[in-house]
Amino acid sequence: DMFLRDMLCFMISFAMLHTSGAGLPYVTSPLWGTSGELWDGYASVDSYLYDWSTSGYKYGEERLPNEPVTDVFSPGDPGALSGTLDVTAALQEAVDNTPPGGVLRIPAGIYNITKPIVIEQPIVIRGDGPEKTILAPAHSLHVAHGEIGPCVAQSKACGTQPSKGYGFCGGFIELKSWTVASQTSWKASTITAPQMAGDNTLTLKEASALNVGDSIRIVLTDNDNHTLIRHLLGQEPAAYHTDVYINTFVAKITQKTGNNVTLNRKLPFDVRLEWNPWVDEAKYKVMNVGLEYFAIRHEAAAAYPGHHKEFGYNGIDLAKCMYCWVRGVHIHNADVGILMTNSVLSTITDVKFTSDRQPDCQGHHGHHAIDISASGSMLIQNIEFTKTAFVHGITVMSLSHLNVITGVYAEGCIFTGDHHGNAPFMNLWDNISASSVDRFFEYGGNNDVFPSSGRSETAWNVYANNGKHGEVVRFLGVLPKQQNPSRPWVPWGNLAVIPFQPSTPVAVPKGYRYYLHVFADDLPSTGHLREGQNQGLIMKTPAPLDTLSPTSLWAAQLLKRSGEFAPPFLDSNTWALSCCCTSCPSCQCCKADRARIASQNSTGCETPWQKVSNEEQPLSNATAAEVHAYLYQKYGLPPNYTATAIEDMNYTARRTLAARINETEVITTADEVY
Numbered sequence: 114d115m116f117l118r119d120m121l122c123f124m125i126s127f128a129m130l131h132t133s134g135a136g137l138p139y140v141t142s143p144l145w146g147t148s149g150e151l152w153d154g155y156a157s158v159d160s161y162l163y164d165w166s167t168s169g170y171k172y173g174e175e176r177l178p179n180e181p182v183t184d185v186f187s188p189g190d191p192g193a194l195s196g197t198l199d200v201t202a203a204l205q206e207a208v209d210n211t212p213p214g215g216v217l218r219i220p221a222g223i224y225n226i227t228k229p230i231v232i233e234q235p236i237v238i239r240g241d242g243p244e245k246t247i248l249a250p251a252h253s254l255h256v257a258h259g260e261i262g263p264c265v266a267q268s269k270a271c272g273t274q275p276s277k278g279y280g281f282c283g284g285f286i287e288l289k290s291w292t293v294a295s296q297t298s299w300k301a302s303t304i305t306a307p308q309m310a311g312d313n314t315l316t317l318k319e320a321s322a323l324n325v326g327d328s329i330r331i332v333l334t335d336n337d338n339h340t341l342i343r344h345l346l347g348q349e350p351a352a353y354h355t356d357v358y359i360n361t362f363v364a365k366i367t368q369k370t371g372n373n374v375t376l377n378r379k380l381p382f383d384v385r386l387e388w389n390p391w392v393d394e395a396k397y398k399v400m401n402v403g404l405e406y407f408a409i410r411h412e413a414a415a416a417y418p419g420h421h422k423e424f425g426y427n428g429i430d431l432a433k434c435m436y437c438w439v440r441g442v443h444i445h446n447a448d449v450g451i452l453m454t455n456s457v458l459s460t461i462t463d464v465k466f467t468s469d470r471q472p473d474c475q476g477h478h479g480h481h482a483i484d485i486s487a488s489g490s491m492l493i494q495n496i497e498f499t500k501t502a503f504v505h506g507i508t509v510m511s512l513s514h515l516n517v518i519t520g521v522y523a524e525g526c527i528f529t530g531d532h533h534g535n536a537p538f539m540n541l542w543d544n545i546s547a548s549s550v551d552r553f554f555e556y557g558g559n560n561d562v563f564p565s566s567g568r569s570e571t572a573w574n575v576y577a578n579n580g581k582h583g584e585v586v587r588f589l590g591v592l593p594k595q596q597n598p599s600r601p602w603v604p605w606g607n608l609a610v611i612p613f614q615p616s617t618p619v620a621v622p623k624g625y626r627y628y629l630h631v632f633a634d635d636l637p638s639t640g641h642l643r644e645g646q647n648q649g650l651i652m653k654t655p656a657p658l659d660t661l662s663p664t665s666l667w668a669a670q671l672l673k674r675s676g677e678f679a680p681p682f683l684d685s686n687t688w689a690l691s692c693c694c695t696s697c698p699s700c701q702c703c704k705a706d707r708a709r710i711a712s713q714n715s716t717g718c719e720t721p722w723q724k725v726s727n728e729e730q731p732l733s734n735a736t737a738a739e740v741h742a743y744l745y746q747k748y749g750l751p752p753n754y755t756a757t758a759i760e761d762m763n764y765t766a767r768r769t770l771a772a773r774i775n776e777t778e779v780i781t782t783a784d785e786v787y
Contacts, residue, residue: 141662142611142630149673155379158310161609161628162571165541166670167378168517169492170438170460172365173671177438177460178403180237183215194222196249201226211236219407221245228257229287229430235400238286240407243443243465247408248286253448254279254425262425271419271474279425280480284452285409290399290433292455294330294360296391304331304390305372310383313364313376317392320372328365329374330395330457333388334358341388345512345536347568347606352561354535359512361489363395363435363457381515381539395435395457402437404429411446416471417478420504423448434459446470450482450503453491462494468501479503486510486533491517492667498523498547505531505557512567513537519667522582523547529555532570532593532605534562539569544665546578546585554593554605566593566605573611573666583664588614592627612661630661 144162145152155163166173186207192198204219208230211217216237226248232238240246254262255277262278295301299322306316315331323329335341335357342350342357362382368375384390411426418424427449431437437459444450445467453459461483468478482503485491493507493516507518510533518541521528528547533556545553553575556565575589590613593605606626613629663669 144609144611144628145663145666145669147662149669155381156311158383158568159607160311161569161607162666163381163515163539163541163569164378164670164674165515165517165543165667166674168490168515168667169458169494171436171458172377172490173492173674177440177462178237178401180214180216182218182239184211184217186217186219188224193224194220196223196225196247198225199227199251200224201228201230205230208232208236208238214401219246223247223249225249225251226285227251229254229283229285232286232288232402233290233399235402237403237405238407239403239405242406243408243441246406247410249410249412250285250426253277254283254285254427256424266421268419268421271422274418274422276421277424279427279448280421280423281449281484282430282452283425284427284430284449286404286428287430288399288402288432288434288437290397292360292433293396293398294332294393296332296393298393300327301391301393302372304384304386304392307386308380308384310380313379315374315376315384315392317372317374320369320374323366323369323374323392323394325366325369328363328395328458329376329392330360331362331364331380331384332358332360332391332393333382333384336387336389338387340385342536344383345514345538345567346564348564350536351563354561359514361455361457361487361512362514363490397433397435399433400435400437402431402434403440404431404442405438405440406442408443408445409447410443413446413468413470417448417468417473419473419475420477420480423480425449427452429453431459432456438462439464443467447479447482449480449484452481452484454484454486454488456485456488456491458490459488460492460494461496462492464495465497465499466501466503467499472502475504477502477504481505481508481531484508484510485513485516486537488513488516490515493518493521495520496522498526498528500525502526503529505529505533507531508533508557509537509540509566510558510562511535511537514539514567516540517543517667518545519543519665521545521547522578524580527552529553530572530575532556532558532566534558534565536567537570538567540571541667542570542572542575543667544573545575546582548577548580550575550577550589551591553589554591556593564605566608568605569607569609570605571609571611571666573609574661574664575610587616588612590615 141147143151152162153160170177184207186204188194188198188200188203190198193200193203204224204226207217213234213236216239219238219240221241224247227250262283264280264282265276265278266280267276302317302319302323304315305318308315333341339353339357341359342353345359362380364376364378366374367377409428426447428444428447428451429439429442430452431439432452432454434453434456435458437453437456439451439453439461441463443465446469447466450466451461451464453461466482470478472478478501480503482498482505483493483496484505485493486508487510496507498506506523506529507521508531509516512535514537518530521544523546525548527549528545530542530545530553532554535558553572558565572589577586578584579586589610592610593608609628611628611630613631615631
C-alpha cells in the first residue's frame with residue numbers, strides 16, 4: 114500500500130492501438146493526437162510539449178543555404194593532396210582570404226594540418242564529401258599548442274593520468290566569435306510588464322529602434338532570492354551560484370504596436386520584473402558560418418585514455434554562433450566531436466562518428482560527441498554512431514533549452530542523452546535508437562550543479578533497436594536516478610517519456626509530475642498503478658517495426674506549422690557528398706562544378722531518385738499526389754501530408770518510405786544508391 118501511495122503523481126496516458134486495416138498501425142499520444150489536434154500549443158509552464166519546430170537554422174523557416182563556390186583551395190604541390198605535406202598555413206590563408214559570405218571549396222584530398230584552422234568571418238567551408246575531402250590532424254591539440262589546455266578536470270576512471278586540458282574545449286576548426294548584445298545598445302530596452310510562460314508578447318520601455326522582422330534576445334538575471342534558477346529547475350538547486358542569467362532565448366518580432374511587440378514563438382519561461390528583464394537585437398560577432406561535406410580523421414595511434422585524460426584529438430569548435438551549421442561531416446577517432454556552445458538557432462545535421470582505436474577501460478572511444486551547453490533552439494538532426502561510444506553522447510548543460518535532438522542512430526553501441534547540470538530545460542529527445550538505451554538518462558557534472566536537469570525535458574520515441582533504426586526491440590523503460598538521497602531533488606521535474614516501457618515496477622515518488630505513456634501489457638501482474646489516482650488502459654505492445662505516431666514529434670510540428678517536410682527518418686546518412694560530383698551534375702553540391710563536369714562528357718547521369726531498384730518503382734514513378742494517396746492508404750498519413758511535402762522529400766526519406774512499404778531495405782549503402 115505504501116508503494117502504491119507513492120505513485121500518486123504517476124501520470125499514464127490514455128491511448129488506443131488501432132488494429133491493422135482499421136486506421137493507423139501505430140499508437141498515438143493524447144498530448145498530440147494524430148496530427149496535432151490534441152496539442153495545447155504550450156499553453157502554460159505546466160504544459161508538456163513546446164513548439165520545437167522553431168528550433169534550428171533561422172527558426173526552421175529556411176533550408177540550409179547552398180550557395181555557389183566563390184573560392185577554391187589550391188595548395189599547389191601535389192604532395193599536399195596526399196597528406197605528406199603540412200598545408201596548415203596555406204589553408205589558413207585561403208580561409209582568411211575568402212570574402213564574407215563566400216564559399217571556400219576544399220577539393221578531394223587528404224590534408225595534413227598541424228594547428229587549428231581559425232574562422233573569423235561569415236564563410237562556408239565545403240568539401241567534396243567526407244570520403245573525399247579529409248582533414249587529417251598530425252597530432253593532438255596538446256601537441257599543437259605545446260601546453261596544457263584551459264579545460265582541466267579530473268577523473269579517477271581508468272587510472273590517474275592528469276588532464277591535458279582539452280577534454281571539453283578546442284577543435285581543429287575553431288570559430289572566433291562573441292555575443293555583441295548589450296544593455297547599452299541603441300536597440301536595447303528594458304521590459305516593463307511581466308509575462309507568463311506561454312505568452313508571446315512583450316511590453317518594452319522603448320521599442321522605436323526595433324522593427325518587425327528583427328530577432329531579439331531576452332536577458333533575465335537571477336536575484337538574491339534565486340527565484341529564476343528555481344523557476345527553470347522547478348525546484349531548489351544543490352548550490353546557489355552568483356551571476357546566474359539566461360540570454361539564449363531568441364525570438365522574431367512579427368508585430369509591433371507602440372512599445373508592445375508580438376513574437377513568433379511563445380515564452381518558455383515567465384518574465385518577471387524581479388529578474389531585471391531586457392531585450393536587445395540578437396547578434397553575434399560572426400554569424401552564418403557553415404562547415405560541410407568533409408571529414409576530420411585522427412589516426413588511431415593509441416587507445417582512448419579515459420575520461421578527463423584526453424590529449425585533444427578534437428573536431429570542430431563553433432562556440433558563440435548564430436545561424437550556423439555543420440552538415441555532412443564525418444568525424445573519426447575524436448576525443449570531442451563538435452562543440453557548438455553558447456550558440457542559438459543553428460543546425461548540426463547528417464554527421465557520422467566512427468572509431469577504430471581501442472576503447473578505455475569502460476568501453477568508451479571518446480568524451481563528448483556533440484556538446485551544445487548554454488545554447489538555445491539548436492537542431493541536432495540525423496546523427497549516426499557506428500560502434501563508437503562516447504562518455505557523453507550529446508550534452509546539454511547550463512540552461513541549454515528548446516534544443517531538438519532528433520534522428521539519432523547508434524549502431525552497435527549505447528547512447529546517452531547527457532544532462533550535465535546547471536538546469537538544461539525543455540529540450541526534445543526525439544526518434545532516437547541505439548543497441549541499448551538503459552543508460553540514456555546517465556548524467557555528468559559536479560555535485561554543485563545538481564540536479565542535472567531542469568524542468569520539462571521530453572523523450573519521444575527513444576528505443577533500443579535490433580541493429581537497424583526503425584525496428585523497435587524495446588522503448589525507453591528507465592527513469593533518471595536520484596542524485597542525492599540525503600537531499601531528494603526531483604530528478605527532472607515535469608519529465609515526459611513517450612512511450613515508456615518498463616521491464617520492472619518503477620516507483621515515481623509523490624510530487625514528480627512525470628508524464629509516462631506506458632504500454633500496459635508490460636505492467637507486472639502485481640501492478641504498480643492505482644485505479645482512480647492514475648489513468649491507464651490495456652494496450653498491446655507494438656510490433657517490431659512500430660513506433661509511436663508521429664515517428665518524429667519535431668517533424669510533425671514543423672509540418673503542422675509550415676507544411677515544410679522535415680524527414681524523421683534515418684537509416685543511412687543523406688549528405689550530398691554521395692552524389693559524386695564527377696558524375697551527377699543535378700546534385701545540389703555540384704552546382705559550381707557543372708561546367709567542369711560537362712567538359713568531361715558525363716553521360717547517363719540520373720538523379721538519385723531516378724536511380725532506384727525495381728522494387729521501388731511503384732513509388733518512384735508515381736506523381737506526388739499518387740505518392741500521397743498511396744502512403745495515406747498504406748500508413749494512414751494525415752491529410753496535411755500534402756503532395757507538395759512529398760515532392761520536397763529528400764532522396765533518403767523517399768527511399769525509406771518505399772522500402773518500408775515493401776517491407777524490405779532495398780538499398781543499404783551509398784555505393785549502391787549512386
